[in-house]
Amino acid sequence: MPARRSAVLVAAALITASACSSGGGKKAAPPRPPTTTTTAAAPLKVTASAATVDSMRDPAPPFPDDLRDQVLATLTSYLSAGIAAPLRTAQPSAGLDGVFTADALARLAPGGPDRAALIEEPAPVAGTVHPDTATATLVALAGQNGEIGMVNANVTLTVTATNGGSRVQIARTGDLVLVPAAGGWRIDSYDMSTKRDTAPAPVPSTTTTTAKAKKK
Amino acid sequence: MKRWFAAAGLFLAVVLTGGAVALAQGQPVVEVHRVDEGHFTAAPGAPIFIMVLGVDGRPGIDSDRADAIHIIGVNPAAGSATILDIPRDTWVPIPGRGSSKINDAYTFGGADLQARTIQQFVGVDVRYVITTTFASFPRMVDEIGGISLNIPQPMHDKFSGSNFDPGTRQMNGGETFAFVRDRHSFNDGDIDRTGNQGAVILAALTRLRSQGVTASNVFKWLGILGRGTKITGGATVIDLYRLGRLGLSIDPAKVRNVVMPAGTGNVGAASVVFPAAGAASLFADFKDDAVLQAH
Numbered sequence: 001m002p003a004r005r006s007a008v009l010v011a012a013a014l015i016t017a018s019a020c021s022s023g024g025g026k027k028a029a030p031p032r033p034p035t036t037t038t039t040a041a042a043p044l045k046v047t048a049s050a051a052t053v054d055s056m057r058d059p060a061p062p063f064p065d066d067l068r069d070q071v072l073a074t075l076t077s078y079l080s081a082g083i084a085a086p087l088r089t090a091q092p093s094a095g096l097d098g099v100f101t102a103d104a105l106a107r108l109a110p111g112g113p114d115r116a117a118l119i120e121e122p123a124p125v126a127g128t129v130h131p132d133t134a135t136a137t138l139v140a141l142a143g144q145n146g147e148i149g150m151v152n153a154n155v156t157l158t159v160t161a162t163n164g165g166s167r168v169q170i171a172r173t174g175d176l177v178l179v180p181a182a183g184g185w186r187i188d189s190y191d192m193s194t195k196r197d198t199a200p201a202p203v204p205s206t207t208t209t210t211a212k213a214k215k216k
Numbered sequence: 217m218k219r220w221f222a223a224a225g226l227f228l229a230v231v232l233t234g235g236a237v238a239l240a241q242g243q244p245v246v247e248v249h250r251v252d253e254g255h256f257t258a259a260p261g262a263p264i265f266i267m268v269l270g271v272d273g274r275p276g277i278d279s280d281r282a283d284a285i286h287i288i289g290v291n292p293a294a295g296s297a298t299i300l301d302i303p304r305d306t307w308v309p310i311p312g313r314g315s316s317k318i319n320d321a322y323t324f325g326g327a328d329l330q331a332r333t334i335q336q337f338v339g340v341d342v343r344y345v346i347t348t349t350f351a352s353f354p355r356m357v358d359e360i361g362g363i364s365l366n367i368p369q370p371m372h373d374k375f376s377g378s379n380f381d382p383g384t385r386q387m388n389g390g391e392t393f394a395f396v397r398d399r400h401s402f403n404d405g406d407i408d409r410t411g412n413q414g415a416v417i418l419a420a421l422t423r424l425r426s427q428g429v430t431a432s433n434v435f436k437w438l439g440i441l442g443r444g445t446k447i448t449g450g451a452t453v454i455d456l457y458r459l460g461r462l463g464l465s466i467d468p469a470k471v472r473n474v475v476m477p478a479g480t481g482n483v484g485a486a487s488v489v490f491p492a493a494g495a496a497s498l499f500a501d502f503k504d505d506a507v508l509q510a511h
Binding site: 054056142144150152154188 | 430431432435438439441442452453454456457
């Protein structure tokens with residue numbers, strides 16, 4: 001993989017430079033040749049920027065770690081299956097059964113009234129889909145028994161899809177409300193908006209890096 | 217495009233205001249009682265009826281009575297609602313108890329009997345019963361930032377603590393509390409007061425909507441509601457959330473606040489209220505779709 005090879009070269013250069021400078025006193029490190037790296041697509045994963053609880057009793061319980069992980073897993077599945085996959089494969093989204101409740105799925109089916117608000121439709125094969133931002137601010141609602149019954153995820157999900165000379169950045173933002181269902185946490189309701197920004201694709205993603213030796 | 221499919225209760229405004237008719241000194245209580253076991257789902261076209269009770273129970277009072285009775289009918293498809301205010305002294309048949317003042321039903325059999333009494337009297341299928349006492353009432357009003365109310369006439373009453381001149385004014389929790397308690401400033405006493413309670417429900421709805429109906433805000437408002445209150449009857453957090461969304465989706469301009477036509481009289485030594493001419497047709501107009509077309 002070119003990117004990895006380049007990274008190894010850079011690391012090797014750094015190590016070499018460091019080794020040279022460590023024992024060489026004032027001897028200058030040899031100039032480093034420019035190296036070229038390519039940017040690998042970041043993994044599709046939604047992360048939490050905050051997780052708090054609104055409670056119908058005092059004191060509010062903490063936001064459980066395992067709940068946070070389950071909710072983020074559902075959001076990540078949504079990002080992957082509902083947004084990225086149709087762009088990458090030019091096929092309709094699949095695998096949403098474990099993401100949405102049955103009621104929500106009914107409205108998100110092809111031709112459903114809310115589909116455009118949440119689901120990406122197949123486009124000419126995008127080639128690459130890069131997640132720019134995938135964050136969620138989580139707020140749970142706990143009842144008077146202290147049990148958390150709902151979670152709202154205020155999300156910012158932005159991806160850039162590139163195909164040859166064209167590029168589109170798709171930003172889906174808003175609220176996804178999750179409820180317990182089928183042993184997990186699924187999206188039951190939503191208030192989302194979508195923004196698309198098209199622009200020519202940039203020059204192929206190469207960067208030039210000049211390695212610098214650390215001085216001790 | 218923004219969409220919400222999980223509509224969901226005049227509930228917040230209702231609970232914040234319903235039943236504020238007597239000064240409670242004990243623990244604040246809000247009971248949400250689901251009359252049947254059916255799970256609420258948004259059903260466009262199908263009206264939903266919620267009964268809101270204010271119970272005067274407090275330490276030193278042996279038997280609770282429902283001194284504020286409001287039936288909220290919501291029509292999700294029309295985006296409309298009606299608040300039907302029932303005077304507490306209305307003389308009605310109570311299932312299994314003969315005839316009595318309508319607020320005695322709660323004393324006899326709690327929320328269930330009160331609901332059955334209302335269902336028999338008005339003819340609506342009450343889906344939920346929300347019962348409040350209100351030690352926390354002023355605090356909850358304060359926590360939503362107060363409400364704006366129109367004072368219909370001079371209100372200066374030492375019993376309730378009201379001291380208002382006519383006009384629109386911003387009210388804090390304590391002032392609102394006095395407003396909904398005052399019956400001595402009005403010729404028709406509790407008949408007028410129950411209408412004022414309905415007006416507070418509308419004002420609270422307006423206030424909440426002005427802050428933006430988002431999932432986060434609804435969570436916050438349910439938290440305000442729940443803290444310091446007691447909710448029983450099986451309504452889940454999801455039920456409450458959906459009810460809240462439904463109610464908050466309705467423009468206050470499309471909510472009618474109507475007091476049951478009534479006149480006063482006596483049964484023995486008791487001063488009571490009788491349904492007046494027009495009450496039956498009002499109920500019929502109300503129960504078919506929760507929207508008043510002929511009144």
